[in-house]
Amino acid sequence: MKVTAFNGSPRKNGNTSIAINILLEQLEKEGIETEMVQVGGMNINPCKACDKCRKVKDGFCHGYKVDKKDILNDYLKKIYESKGLIIGSPVYFGSVTPETKSLIDRVGYCARSTGMDNLLKRKVCSGVAVVRRQGAGTTLEQINNLFALCEVIVPYSSYWNMVMGKEKGEILNDKEGINNLKNLGNNMAWLLKKLYG
Numbered sequence: 546m547k548v549t550a551f552n553g554s555p556r557k558n559g560n561t562s563i564a565i566n567i568l569l570e571q572l573e574k575e576g577i578e579t580e581m582v583q584v585g586g587m588n589i590n591p592c593k594a595c596d597k598c599r600k601v602k603d604g605f606c607h608g609y610k611v612d613k614k615d616i617l618n619d620y621l622k623k624i625y626e627s628k629g630l631i632i633g634s635p636v637y638f639g640s641v642t643p644e645t646k647s648l649i650d651r652v653g654y655c656a657r658s659t660g661m662d663n664l665l666k667r668k669v670c671s672g673v674a675v676v677r678r679q680g681a682g683t684t685l686e687q688i689n690n691l692f693a694l695c696e697v698i699v700p701y702s703s704y705w706n707m708v709m710g711k712e713k714g715e716i717l718n719d720k721e722g723i724n725n726l727k728n729l730g731n732n733m734a735w736l737l738k739k740l741y742g
């Protein structure tokens with residue numbers, strides 16, 4: 546059983562990756578395989594509403610030529626092979642990063658394009674926001690919009706799925722946020738084992 550986590554920050558080893566790793570450590574302690582995948586700074590184009598995915602119906606994007614090196618289909622393959630999905634993003638102007646938004650739009654559109662069950666159905670999914678001060682609520686809502694439209698199952702913690710900090714590593718001072726993420730990781734592992742263990 547595998548969980549794939551996407552880091553929406555262009556800072557590869559920044560706060561979002563630290564936050565995601567806290568979740569992944571809890572999952573691994575419970576014997577669940579994990580992989581962190583970089584999205585921030587990668588070549589992930591926006592959805593161009595060509596609707597080719599809805600014609601081909603294989604759950605993948607057919608809107609970009611292979612030579613454009615668009616990375617979305619590699620990500621989709623990893624997601625479809627996983628029982629769980631984590632999307633983490635830093636807050637940029639009160640929002641997810643542009644790469645995270647492209648991921649949300651295109652994963653959702655492709656997964657729902659088969660004409661039968663959508664391909665995220667009943668996967669266990671969590672969003673995480675990393676914020677200096679303001680915008681975590683909107684950012685989490687943007688990630689949860691993907692989950693809400695794809696019949697996934699979302700575990701929660703005892704507070705919002707967010708942690709606070711600006712400079713790399715600063716979130717480690719947010720003890721409440723870190724403990725909250727550990728608890729979220731535990732709840733995600735518990736749910737995955739109940740459903741798929």
Ligand SMILES: Cc1cc2nc3c(=O)[nH]c(=O)nc-3n(C[C@H](O)[C@H](O)[C@H](O)COP(=O)(O)O)c2cc1C
Nearest residue numbers: 554559560561635636637638639677678679710711
């Ligand atoms: C372009 C840009 C916009 C940002 N906008 C916000 C914002 O609206 N609200 C906020 O609290 N922090 C904002 N931040 C701060 C980041 O969310 C914060 O530094 C976060 O820890 C970065 O995570 P990372 O290390 O994973 O990149 C912004 C940072 C950048 C670079």
